[in-house]
């Protein structure tokens with residue numbers, strides 16, 4: 001597949017789509033080409049605000065992204081949406097349904113909407129999502145929205161590749177604390193209590209309950225106060241407030257001029273550096289794990305050692321030492 005890098009940099013959407021397909025491909029020959037492509041686009045990445053939009057199924061994430069994305073475009077921004085592949089989400093929705101939900105945005109010349117295959121992991125973040133973000137940045141998109149269903153690991157993954165984490169939440173009067181897993185409060189930078197057009201009183205109640213819950217919460221971004229907004233993805237209420245919060249957040253992170261990359265040494269720059277280091281360690285762990293279990297020495301010893309552990313004739317620590325020595329020997333030869 002021939003990828004024309006200057007065309008991507010000039011904003012050619014068909015070439016961008018083709019490049020993403022190649023990046024997401026699992027064919028070994030594509031992987032080599034993908035790495036070369038990433039090397040070339042890397043200097044052109046980073047000039048954007050990367051926003052994770054998370055929330056339970058049906059909270060209104062897609063509707064929100066449609067309205068909010070359109071608003072960003074009206075403000076002169078170029079918006080790329082990397083959306084969950086609904087076929088793999090627990091709601092079992094359909095891609096078609098989601099496309100119609102974001103139809104105005106998808107049709108806009110300043111927007112790029114891409115449902116990404118989740119590659120076996122729930123929630124739409126796959127092992128290539130980070131690199132897809134770089135590609136859309138290189139193509140000139142300066143607001144990146146990553147939609148993930150709020151399920152376990154995908155939330156953590158999404159937080160590890162974005163700057164600002166927005167939780168879209170339903171106004172479940174009374175059970176805010178049960179409704180939201182504690183972990184998500186720990187990674188959110190802002191909470192949007194959605195559907196306030198249906199019942200304004202309960203949305204406002206939710207907001208104040210959340211605010212008191214957050215009082216005892218240490219924000220993931222030190223020195224940042226997690227904002228709670230009551231609004232509506234349908235009517236657009238609360239979106240101006242959200243824009244103001246994001247802009248305040250960027251200031252807080254030392255990222256006022258978003259036509260450039262975050263300045264070296266700014267909080268946002270440091271966060272992105274830490275994300276890359278974390279990612280490298282994840283890759284190391286992945287790679288080691290895979291080569292450990294693929295090692296012929298390990299494979300031949302494993303069943304017998306498992307037996308011995310089960311019948312109590314061998315300690316787990318001793319089994320580990322034997323296996324690890326055998327692995328190292330196998331790796332050397």
Ligand SMILES: Nc1nc2c(ncn2[C@@H]2O[C@H](COP(=O)(O)OP(=O)(O)OP(=O)(O)O)[C@@H](O)[C@H]2O)c(=O)[nH]1
Pocket residue numbers: 055056057058059060061062063064086089091093101149194195196197198231232233234235
């Ligand atoms: N009244 C009202 N309805 C809304 C609002 N936002 C979303 N909805 C409706 O809620 C339903 C779910 O919205 P989606 O945007 O698909 O929610 P989602 O979080 O993307 O759902 P999944 O992708 O399935 O996880 C749809 O029927 C929307 O029309 C809102 O602000 N007000």
Ligand SMILES: [Mg+2]
Pocket residue numbers: 061062063098
């Ligand atoms: Mg959705």
